[in-house]
Amino acid sequence: MIDLTLQIGTMTLKNPVLVASGTFGYGQECQDLVDLNVLGGIITKSITLKPRDGNPPPRIVELPAGMLNSIGLANVGVETFIAEKLSFLRTVDTTIVVNVAGSTAEEFLAVVRRLDDEDDIDAYELNFSCPNVKEGGLEFSQDANITAKVMSLIRKATSRPLIAKLTPNVTKVGEIARAAEENGANAVSLINTLVGMAIDINSQRARIATTTGGYSGPAIKPVALAKVYEVSQVVQIPIIGIGGIMSGQDALEFILAGASAIEVGTANYIDPSTGVRIVDSIKQYCRKYKLASVRELVGALRPAH
Ligand SMILES: Cc1cc2nc3c(=O)[nH]c(=O)nc-3n(C[C@H](O)[C@H](O)[C@H](O)COP(=O)(O)O)c2cc1C
Structure with a gap:
């Protein structure tokens, strides 16, 4: 028996593999494609106070x-999330993490307060990569003081586990992670997307309507690994690694770099069962190296020579 479990605050994950916000809908969309019960957890797309149409197309x-x-x-x-989406998630035998977003600290707080009235939510992941309208559109987690302020505000409002999701678009992500930890985060997750851009030279137009957007997938994995490693040197709370994870090997690299769990994002667009396959790969790896628990691997990275 290999122990794949992980504790984050009051939440116990049955294994360290979650699906990343915005790449798995509200879970229900994927129920016919994959056995959701095998996953360590489902993270919903970001939920805001009011419904949002999002940006105009093209947007991918x-x-x-x-x-x-x-x-x-x-x-x-x-x-609408509570009325129409949560009831399905309640039927799945996995951990339910609701990702919360807001344009202001007050919006984050209002969403968390409303969700706190509902049973069966295991934790909140706070999308601190969204623009803060009161700070000229700066992402919340681009500033350690703002991260600290919003984190402590939300910490006072709920006893549920809080995961601060951090942007990679900063110079020192370790400082931001520390600010989250010191103000009550039970875990940090990283990375959200990098700022990117693509141009069609025939039409001489930007390829997405907002000109720049969020870059994700295999290309960002080395950046994400380095950020996870950096954060692992300065915080004690669990780290959830995200960024270009397509396989068991990718997931294990994040774990060796210091992540206690991982999220699968863009890979779901290619194969929504990627997370399920990764659970199996991690088990096989533990068996091969005779590990009783996957936790023995967390941060076990050794230097090249
Ligand atoms: C289409 C798309 C939508 C996303 N929407 C959200 C979102 O609503 N909230 C959030 O916190 N992250 C969102 N993300 C970011 C992912 O959860 C993840 O952090 C990022 O894509 C890096 O992981 P990946 O390379 O495995 O995709 C989105 C990513 C993609 C590709």
């Missing part, structure tokens, strides 16, 4: 080694 473009998107947090809003 496939590139040679990744994907550029400008979805713009399209979602049904917290009331």
Whole structure:
């Protein structure tokens, strides 16, 4: 028996493989394609206070080694999420993490407060990569003071586990992770998308309507690994690694770099069962190296020579 479990605050994950926000809908969309019960957890797309249509099309473009998107947090809003989406998630035997977003600290707070009235939500992932309208559109987690302020505000409002999801678009992500930890985060997850851009030289137009967007997929994995490693040197709370994870090997690299769990994002667009396959690969790896628990691998990275 290999122990794949992981504790984050009051939440126990049966294994360290989750699906990333915005790449798996509200879970229900994928129920006929994959056995959701095998996953360690489902993270919903970002939920805001009011419904959002998101940005105009085109808002997704496939590139040679990744994907550029400008979805713009399209979602049904917290009331419809509770009325129409949560009941399905309750039927799945896995951990349910609701990803929360807002344009202001107050919006984050209002969404968390409303969701706190509902049973069967295991944790919140706070999308601190969305623009803060009161700070000229700066992403919340681009500033350690703002991260600290919003984190402590939300910490006071709920006893559920809080995962601070961080942007990679900063110079020192470790400082931001520390600010989240010191103000009550039970875990940090990283990375969200990198700022990217693509141009069609025939039409001489930007390939997505917002000109720049969020870059994800295999191309960002080395960047994500380095950020996870950096954060692992400065925080004690669990780290959830995200960025270009397509296979068991990718997931294990993140774990060796210091992640206690991982999220599968863009890979779901190619194969929604990627997460399920990764659970199996991690088990096989543990068996091969005679490990009783996957936790023995967390941060076990050794230098090249
Ligand atoms: C189409 C798309 C939509 C996304 N929407 C969200 C979102 O609503 N909230 C969020 O926190 N992250 C969102 N993300 C970011 C992913 O959860 C993930 O952090 C990022 O894509 C990096 O992982 P990946 O390379 O495995 O995709 C989105 C990513 C993509 C590709």
